[in-house]
Amino acid sequence: MTTVQAGFGRRLGDAVVERGPLCVGIDPHPALLHAWGLDETPASLERFAMTVVEALAGEVAVLKPQSAFFEAYGSRGIAVLERVVAESRRAGALVLHDAKRGDIGSTMTAYANAYLDEHSPLAADAMTVSPYLGFGSLAPALGIAEQTGRGVFVLARTSNPEGAGLQRSASPEGRSVAQSIVDAAAENNADAEPMGHVGVVAGATIRSGELDLSTLNGPILAPGLGAQGGTVQGLRAVFGPALPNVLPAAAREVLRHGPDVDELRRAARGLREDFAALLAR
Ligand SMILES: O=c1ccn([C@@H]2O[C@H](COP(=O)(O)O)[C@@H](O)[C@H]2O)c(=O)[nH]1
Numbered sequence: 001m002t003t004v005q006a007g008f009g010r011r012l013g014d015a016v017v018e019r020g021p022l023c024v025g026i027d028p029h030p031a032l033l034h035a036w037g038l039d040e041t042p043a044s045l046e047r048f049a050m051t052v053v054e055a056l057a058g059e060v061a062v063l064k065p066q067s068a069f070f071e072a073y074g075s076r077g078i079a080v081l082e083r084v085v086a087e088s089r090r091a092g093a094l095v096l097h098d099a100k101r102g103d104i105g106s107t108m109t110a111y112a113n114a115y116l117d118e119h120s121p122l123a124a125d126a127m128t129v130s131p132y133l134g135f136g137s138l139a140p141a142l143g144i145a146e147q148t149g150r151g152v153f154v155l156a157r158t159s160n161p162e163g164a165g166l167q168r169s170a171s172p173e174g175r176s177v178a179q180s181i182v183d184a185a186a187e188n189n190a191d192a193e194p195m196g197h198v199g200v201v202a203g204a205t206i207r208s209g210e211l212d213l214s215t216l217n218g219p220i221l222a223p224g225l226g227a228q229g230g231t232v233q234g235l236r237a238v239f240g241p242a243l244p245n246v247l248p249a250a251a252r253e254v255l256r257h258g259p260d261v262d263e264l265r266r267a268a269r270g271l272r273e274d275f276a277a278l279l280a281r
Contacts, residue, residue, distance in 0.1 A: 008126060008151030009195035012219055015061040015094050016247070021279075022272040023062035023096065023221065025251025026052050026084060028069045032252065036259040042076035045069075049084045052255065055264035057091035060272070062125075064249060067099040082121045095124035096221070100155065102130030105137050112141035116150045126151035128201060128221075135184040142188060142198060151197040151219070156181040157211055159203025159224030168210070178202075182211055189217040195245065204230025204248065206238055213242035220246045225271070226253025232274040236281075248275050 006014075028048045030040050036051075038044035049065070057063060063084075070081040088095050101111040108129075114120050115127040126145070129138050129152050138154065145152050157167050157178035167178040175183075182200050189196025199219035202211055205228055213220060220239065224230035225248055232248060239246050250271055257267040 006149055007192065008145065008149055008197035009189070009192055009218065011125065011149060012061070012094060012151065012247070013194050019059065019061040019092075020272040021247055021275055022060050022268060023064050023247050023249040024052070024056055024060050024254050024268055025098065025223070025249060026063055026065040026069075027251040027255065029252070029255075032255050032258075035256065042073045042080065045073055045077060046080045046083070048259075049080055050087070051259050051261060052264065053084055053087050053091070055258070055261035056254075056268055057088040057093045059265055060093060060268055062096050062247060062249075063088045063093045064096040064098050064251075066251065067097055078122075085122060085124050089125070094126065096151075096153065097122070097124045097127040100128045100130045101141075102133050102137065104133060105140050108137055109140035109144070112144040116141070116144050116148055118148060124150075126153060126199070128153045128155065130155050131181050131184075135181060145197050149197075151199055153199040153201050153219070153221045154181055154185055156185070156200040157202045157206050159205045159222075159228050159230065161205075163203075164206075176210075179211060182213060182216055185218055186215040192217060195219065199247075202239075203228070204235055204238060208237040209240065210238075213239065213245070216242065216245065218245070221249055222246050223249040223251075225250040227251070232271060232278060235275070236278055243279060 065084050070077040085095050097115045131154050141152050168176050170176045185198040185200050188198040196218040201221045203224040204222045205224040254267045257263040
């Protein structure tokens with residue numbers, strides 16, 4: 001493990017200042033491959049993913065490969081994912097592995113080593129993690145991330161409709177499961193400047209004011225724009241005063257404009273400009 005000087009909160013903040021607030025998902029869905037005139041082979045997977053990297057790695061703050069779509073192709077898919085991570089980072093984008101890992105602490109260490117340790121071929125800048133085995137089970141990932149200047153995004157209130165039942169369920173004192181995850185992340189970020197390395201995931205599709213994010217002091221990944229029904233304009237109602245910490249995320253809403261790299265860029269810029277205009281209002 002090698003220590004990176006700046007913490008993830010600062011690195012993400014700098015990337016957003018330089019490139020604007022947007023995370024684009026690299027999700028090679030079979031339907032998108034077909035729409036791009038590609039088939040479902042490792043060679044097509046690579047063509048798709050590297051086209052997105054060519055179009056956007058020099059353009060957006062964060063790229064978020066969805067691990068599942070690469071894992072589906074076995075070791076050849078993982079080899080493509082390694083290339084996506086390395087070339088995106090080389091072009092200046094931060095890479096967030098969307099793998100949603102979560103396990104007992106000892107196994108969590110191995111996941112964190114796989115995705116966050118600089119010597120791993122898959123090492124990125126951040127990863128998504130699932131707190132279902134208890135927030136404390138994520139401690140090894142939080143620790144490795146902090147030591148290496150990397151970040152984690154903990155699922156709190158996800159964008160999918162099925163998440164609501166579990167995540168909105170409340171303790172006798174009235175605190176929801178999702179809020180307890182946000183509060184635990186906030187504890188880890190308490191003294192960090194300009195913000196901490198423990199982000200949360202909260203969908204662009206959730207109800208207004210569902211979460212109190214006032215003490216989080218960390219980034220908020222907001223997936224669910226476009227294909228899942230969330231809108232950039234709706235983000236202010238959902239996140240209120242926490243809006244400046246929101247990193248809007250979209251995959252299909254951008255990828256459907258491919259394979260033309262200029263069209264992909266135009267789509268990403270449009271979303272980013274819409275969000276910047278919302279922030280400025
Ligand atoms: O709450 C969550 C957490 C993660 N995701 C992931 O983001 C993308 C969304 O893709 P779109 O095409 O923009 O809908 C996908 O990889 C999900 O696994 C999420 O949607 N919601």
